[in-house]
Amino acid sequence: MNNSIAKEKIVSLRKxxxxxxxxxxxxxxxxxxxxxxxLVFLLYTIFSKGYTAFQKTIVLLEVDYNQxxxxxxxxxxxEDMEKGKFFRVKKQALENFFPDLSKSDIKLVKKLFSxxxxxxxxxxxxxxxxxxxxKQQIWVTAHSDVDQLLKGNSRRDVPEDRRKLNDxxxxxxxxxxxxxxxxQVFNNFFFTKADSRHPEIAGVAGSFMGSLFTLFTVFxxxxxxxxxxxxxxxxxxxxxxxxxxxxxxxxxxxxVPSIVFGLLGLGVLLNVFGLPRSTPLVGxxxxxxxxxxxxxxxxxxxxxxxxxxxxxxxxxxxxxxxxAVFHHVVPLALPGTLTGTIIGLAQALGExxxxxxxxxxxxxxxxxxxxxxxxxxxxxxxxxxxxSAERGFQEKSAAAIMVILIFLFMMNAxxxxxxNRFERKW
Amino acid sequence: MSNSKxxxxxxxxxxxxxxxxxxxxMDIKEKEVTALIGPSGCxxxxxxxxxxxxxxxxxxxxxxxxxxxxxxxxxxxxTDVVSLRSKIGMxxxxxxxxxxxxxxxxxxxxxIHGLVDSKNELEEIVHSSLKxxxxxxxxxxxxxxxxxxxxxGQQQRLCIARAIAVNPEIILMDEPCSALDPIATAIIEELxxxxxxxxxxxxxxxxxxxAARVSQKTCFFHLGELIETGETNKIFTNPDNTKTQDxxxxxxx
Numbered sequence: 001m002n003n004s005i006a007k008e009k010i011v012s013l014r015k016x017x018x019x020x021x022x023x024x025x026x027x028x029x030x031x032x033x034x035x036x037x038x039l040v041f042l043l044y045t046i047f048s049k050g051y052t053a054f055q056k057t058i059v060l061l062e063v064d065y066n067q068x069x070x071x072x073x074x075x076x077x078x079e080d081m082e083k084g085k086f087f088r089v090k091k092q093a094l095e096n097f098f099p100d101l102s103k104s105d106i107k108l109v110k111k112l113f114s115x116x117x118x119x120x121x122x123x124x125x126x127x128x129x130x131x132x133x134x135k136q137q138i139w140v141t142a143h144s145d146v147d148q149l150l151k152g153n154s155r156r157d158v159p160e161d162r163r164k165l166n167d168x169x170x171x172x173x174x175x176x177x178x179x180x181x182x183x184q185v186f187n188n189f190f191f192t193k194a195d196s197r198h199p200e201i202a203g204v205a206g207s208f209m210g211s212l213f214t215l216f217t218v219f220x221x222x223x224x225x226x227x228x229x230x231x232x233x234x235x236x237x238x239x240x241x242x243x244x245x246x247x248x249x250x251x252x253x254x255x256v257p258s259i260v261f262g263l264l265g266l267g268v269l270l271n272v273f274g275l276p277r278s279t280p281l282v283g284x285x286x287x288x289x290x291x292x293x294x295x296x297x298x299x300x301x302x303x304x305x306x307x308x309x310x311x312x313x314x315x316x317x318x319x320x321x322x323x324a325v326f327h328h329v330v331p332l333a334l335p336g337t338l339t340g341t342i343i344g345l346a347q348a349l350g351e352x353x354x355x356x357x358x359x360x361x362x363x364x365x366x367x368x369x370x371x372x373x374x375x376x377x378x379x380x381x382x383x384x385x386x387x388s389a390e391r392g393f394q395e396k397s398a399a400a401i402m403v404i405l406i407f408l409f410m411m412n413a414x415x416x417x418x419x420n421r422f423e424r425k426w
Numbered sequence: 427m428s429n430s431k432x433x434x435x436x437x438x439x440x441x442x443x444x445x446x447x448x449x450x451x452m453d454i455k456e457k458e459v460t461a462l463i464g465p466s467g468c469x470x471x472x473x474x475x476x477x478x479x480x481x482x483x484x485x486x487x488x489x490x491x492x493x494x495x496x497x498x499x500x501x502x503x504x505t506d507v508v509s510l511r512s513k514i515g516m517x518x519x520x521x522x523x524x525x526x527x528x529x530x531x532x533x534x535x536x537x538i539h540g541l542v543d544s545k546n547e548l549e550e551i552v553h554s555s556l557k558x559x560x561x562x563x564x565x566x567x568x569x570x571x572x573x574x575x576x577x578x579g580q581q582q583r584l585c586i587a588r589a590i591a592v593n594p595e596i597i598l599m600d601e602p603c604s605a606l607d608p609i610a611t612a613i614i615e616e617l618x619x620x621x622x623x624x625x626x627x628x629x630x631x632x633x634x635x636x637a638a639r640v641s642q643k644t645c646f647f648h649l650g651e652l653i654e655t656g657e658t659n660k661i662f663t664n665p666d667n668t669k670t671q672d673x674x675x676x677x678x679x
Contacts, residue, residue, distance in 0.1 A: 239485060308483075309522035313585070316478065317535035317592055318512035327534070328524060 046405075050398025056187035056200060057147040058139040059113065059176060063093045063121055065132050070125075074132050081129060086122040093121075098172065108169050114141040114200045141189075142182065144199040144392035146173055150184065154391050164391075190399065194367045195376060195384070199392025202385075204400050206367045210280055210360070210375030211349060211407075217284020217371060218291055218348050223341055225288075226295035227330070230337075233296075234303040235325045254293035261290045262357030270358060278359040278374040286354045291344040298340020302333040335422035342415040346408050352379040378404045431456040431596065431626045432477060437491035437501070439472050439481070446472050448650045449491070454643070459618060459627045461637035461658065464647035465673065470630045473647070474598050477628065478514040479507050495596070512539055515589030519601040521581035523573030523588070528565050531573040531584055532556060535592035551591055559587035560617050579610025583617065590621075597621065599629040603636065615640050634674055638662050646670045 067073055069092060070084040095101060097109050117140045124138050125131060145164040148154040150173070160166050165173070176182040194206025237243045265286035269275045275282045306329045314324035355361065361380050368375035376384070378400060385397035432454040439447040447469045454460050462470040472481070479500065481487045493501050500510055512535070523531050532552045535541075542548040552569075556562035561583040565576070573584050582602055589597055599618070603611040618627060618640045631637050637644055638658060645655040646667070654667045665671050672678055 307522070309518060309520060310524060312480065312483065312518065313522040313524060313588070314534070315483070316480065316511060316516035316518075317538075317588060318508050319534075319538055320508055323538055327538075332525065 046398050046401050050395055050400075050402050052151045052153065053190060053395040053399035054187050055151070055184045056189060057142040057150050057182060057184050059142045059146075060137055060181040061093050061113075061117070061121075061140050062096065062135055062137055063089055063124075064096075064135045065089060065125055066092075067133050070132070072132065074129075078126075081126060084122070084125070086125070087118055090118055090121050098175070105168070108166070109172065111165075112143055112146050112169060112172060114143050115198050116141050116201045139183075139185075141200055144390065146182075147200055148391050149173060150177075150182070151395075153395065190396070194365055195363060195381060196365055197363075199388075199390050199396060202393070202396055204378065204381060204403050206364055207376040207378045207381035207400070208403065208407075209367050209369075210283075210364075211378045213280035213368060213371055213375065214284045214287060214355075214377055215345050215349060217280055218288045218345060219341070221285060221288035222291045222295055222344070226292055226299055226341070227337065229292075230296045230299035230303060231325060231330060234300050235329065236321070250293050250296055254297060256290075257353075258290050258351050259353040259357065261286050262354030264289065265354060265358045276372050276374070278362045278364070279372050280368065280375055280377075281371040282358050283355050283360050283377060284371070286358055287348040287351055290351065290354065291348050294344035294347065295337070295341050298343070299333065299337040302336025302340070303329060305336065306332045335418055338422075339415045339419045342411050342418070346411045349408060349411070350379055350404065352377075352383055355380050356383075378407070429456045430454065431496065432628075433492075433494040433497075434473075434476075435492040435494075437473065437476060437489065437493060439469070439476065439490075440488045441484070442486040446650050447476075450652045452645060452652065452655060454626065454628060456626050457622060457624070458643055459622050459629060459641040460643040460645065461641035462628065462630045462645050462647060463632075463634065463637050463673075464653075465678065466632075468647040469650040470645075470647045471600050474600055474628060474630050476501070477596070477598060478511050478516055479505065480516065482507065512592045513594055514596040514598060515592065515594035516598045517582065517585050517589055517600065517602045520605050521578055521585055523576070523581050523584050525572060525574055527570045528556075528573050528576070528584060529569040532587050532591045535588060539592055541592065555587040555591040556584075558590050558621070559583045560613065560620075561587055577610070579606050579613060582606060582610070582614060586614075586617065586621075590625075594625065596626045596628070599627065601630050601632060604632060611636070634662070646673065648673070 066089070069088050070086070072081060072084045076084075094109050094113070095106055098105075101109060120140045121138070124136070142150075145154070149156065149165060149170075154164065156163070156165075156170060173182070189201050190203045192205050193201055193203030196202040233243060233247065265282055269282050269285055270277055275285075310328050310332065311324050314328045315321070319327065355377050360375065360377055361384065362374060362376070363384070364374050364376050382397050382400045382404065385393040385400060430453050432452070434450055434452040434454075437447055437450040438445065450469075450473055452473075462474065464470050475481045476489055476493060477495070477500075481489055489501055491501060492499060495510070495514070499505070524534065526534075529552055532555050533548055536548060536551050542551060553562060553566075556565065561580060564580060565571075565584075573581065576584060582605075586597070586602075603614050606614065615636060618629065621627060622642075629637075629640065641658045643655065644658045644661040646653045646661065646665075646669075648669055654661065654665055654670045656666075661670060662674055665674065
C-alpha cells in the first residue's frame with residue numbers, strides 16, 4: 001500500500017520535472033526567435049532604406065562642343081583645352097534642353113541637374129577631343145531632388161511650397177521620363193567620392209579611407225604594446241600586489257566609456273602635444289588607447305591557454321626564460337591574440353564619440369591620402385548624414401551603415417578564419 | 427665514492443608554509459639507473475625537479491640544503507640554471523613535444539646552445555639522437571611532420587631524443603610511462619636499459635615492476651622522507667624497513 005503511494009508520488013514528480021524541462025526549452029526558443037526577429041527587422045530596415053543609394057539618376061543632355069563657344073580650336077594643346085569655356089557650352093545646352101524656354105524656365109531647368117555636370121561635360125570632352133564642333137548626346141548626373149522623386153522617396157502630392165520641385169519642374173521630369181531621356185544606373189560616385197554638400201555626389205570613399213588609416217594607426221600602436229604588456233604580466237612579472245593592481249585596472253580600463261578617451265585625446269594629444277586636429281593619426285591614437293585593454297585581455301587569455309608543459313619542455317633542454325617564452329609560448333598564443341586584436345579593431349571601427357571629440361566630425365570633401373590629413377571616419381560620416389536635412393542623405397546614411405556592417409562582418413570573418421587556421425590542438 | 431654523480435645532503439623543500447621534503451640525503455652513482463618509488467604525494471617528483479631546478483618555476487617553492495652535481499653546488503643563487511639544465515635532461519610524465527616538426531623538436535636544443543655550426547652537423551645530431559632514442563627507423567621518412575602526430579609512445583621517445591640531443595650527462599624521468607600502453611612502456615624500458623651505458627638516469631615511477639626491471643638502485647619515499655635506499659634487488663626482496671616492506675607488497679599506497 002505504502003509502496004504504491006510512493007510510486008505515484010515519484011511518477012507525478014517526474015511529470016512535473018519533464019514539464020519544467022519543456023518550459024525551459026520553450027523559453028529559450030522564444031528568446032532566440034525574438035532576438036532573431038529584431039535582427040532581421042534591423043537589417044530589413046537598413047536595406048530597404050539604403051539600397052536605392054546604390055543607384056543614381058542620369059539625364060540625357062545634348063551638348064554642342066562648338067569651337068566658338070569653347071574658345072578652342074581643333075589644334076589646341078591639352079593645357080588650353082583644360083581652360084576651355086565649358087560653362088558656356090553647358091549654358092547653351094540647358095537653354096536648348098526643351099524647345100522655347102523662357103529665362104525663368106531655364107533657371108528651373110538648371111535646378112534639375114547636379115552641380116557636377118560642368119565637370120562631366122568637360123571630362124567627356126577631354127577624353128574625346130575629336131568631338132569638337134559636333135553635337136553629342138551625353139548622360140549627366142541629375143540633381144538629388146530629381147533622383148529622390150524618381151526613386152519615390154519624396155512625394156509629389158504635397159502642396160507646391162513644401163516641395164523641392166515646383167509644378168513646372170515636375171512636368172519637365174515627367175516629360176523626360178516619357179521621352180526616355182532619364183534613367184537610373186549604378187552609383188559609382190557613392191564608392192569613389194568623399195563627402196559633399198550635394199547628396200548626388202556624396203560618397204563614402206573619403207570616410208572609408210579615413211577609417212582604414214585610423215585602424216592602421218590603432219593596429220600599429222596597440223598591437224606591439226599589448227603583446228609586450230601581456231607577455232610581461234603573464235610570464236615575467238612577479239605576482240605581487242602591484243601587478244595585481246595593474247591587472248585589475250586593465251580590466252577597469254576596458255570598461256571606461258569611450259568618450260573619456262576622446263576627452264583625453266582632445267586635452268593631451270591636441271592641446272598639449274599639438275598634433276593635427278581631425279586626423280587619423282590622432283583618432284587612431286585615441287582609439288588605440290581604448291583598444292589596448294581589449295587586446296591585452298585577449299592576449300593574456302591565450303598565453304594562459306598555452307599548456308605549461310610546452311614551456312617546461314623548452315626550459316628542460318636549457319632554453320632561457322626569454323627563449324622559452326618567445327620561441328614557444330608566444331607563437332602558440334598568437335592566433336588567439338590576433339583574433340582578440342581584430343575584435344578590438346572592429347570595436348574601434350564603430351566608435352564615434354571619441355572621434356567627435358578630436359574633431360573628426362569636420363566636413364572633409366576630399367579623400368585623405370595620409371595619416372596626418374584631416375579626414376572623416378565611417379561612423380562619423382553616418383552621424384553627419386543622418387543629421388542632414390536633405391532627403392538625399394537619408395538613403396546615403398543607410399547605405400553607409402551597410403558598408404560599415406559589411407566591413408565589420410569581413411573583419412570578424414578574418415578573425416574566425418585565423419582562429420580555425422592556426423589554432424593548435426594538444 | 428669516487429664515481430658518485432649527484433650528492434644530495436639534507437634537502438628540505440617547502441611549498442609556501444607546507445614542507446614537502448624532509449632532509450633528503452642521497453648518493454647517486456654514475457651510469458646507473460636509480461628509481462624513486464613511493465605513494466602519490468610523497469615528494470619523489472619534487473626531489474627530481476630539484477636536481478635540474480625545475481622547481482624554480484613554482485614561485486612559492488623554497489629549496490634548502492645541498493645538492494652537488496659533479497661536486498658543484500647547484501642549490502645556490504649563483505648556479506647557472508641554463509647550463510645546469512643542458513647537462514641534466516628531463517623527460518616528463520606526459521609527452522610534451524613542441525607543436526613543431528619532428529626534426530625541429532630534436533634540433534631545438536642543439537640550436538639554442540650553439541652546438542652546431544652547419545646544417546649537416548645539425549642533421550647528424552638529430553639523426554643520432556633519434557637513433558639513440560630508438561625512434562629513427564620509425565620516423566626517418568617523415569621528419570617534417572609535426573611531432574604531435576606521433577603516437578604516445580613515439581612522442582615520449584621523441585622527448586627522450588630531444589633531451590639527448592643537447593648531450594646531457596644525466597637524464598631525469600618523471601613517470602615517463604604512466605601515460606603509455608604496456609607495449610610502448612616495454613619499448614621505453616628497453617631503451618632506458620640501453621641509455622644506462624652512457625647516461626646517469628633517475629626515474630620516478632609508480633610501477634614496482636618497472637622499478638625492479640630497469641633500475642640498479644631504488645629509493646623509497648614516504649610522506650616527504652627518504653625511508654630506504656639501496657640495491658634494487660635488496661629493496662624488493664629483503665628491505666630493512668617495514669614501511670618499505672608494506673609498500674612493495676601492496677599493503678598501502
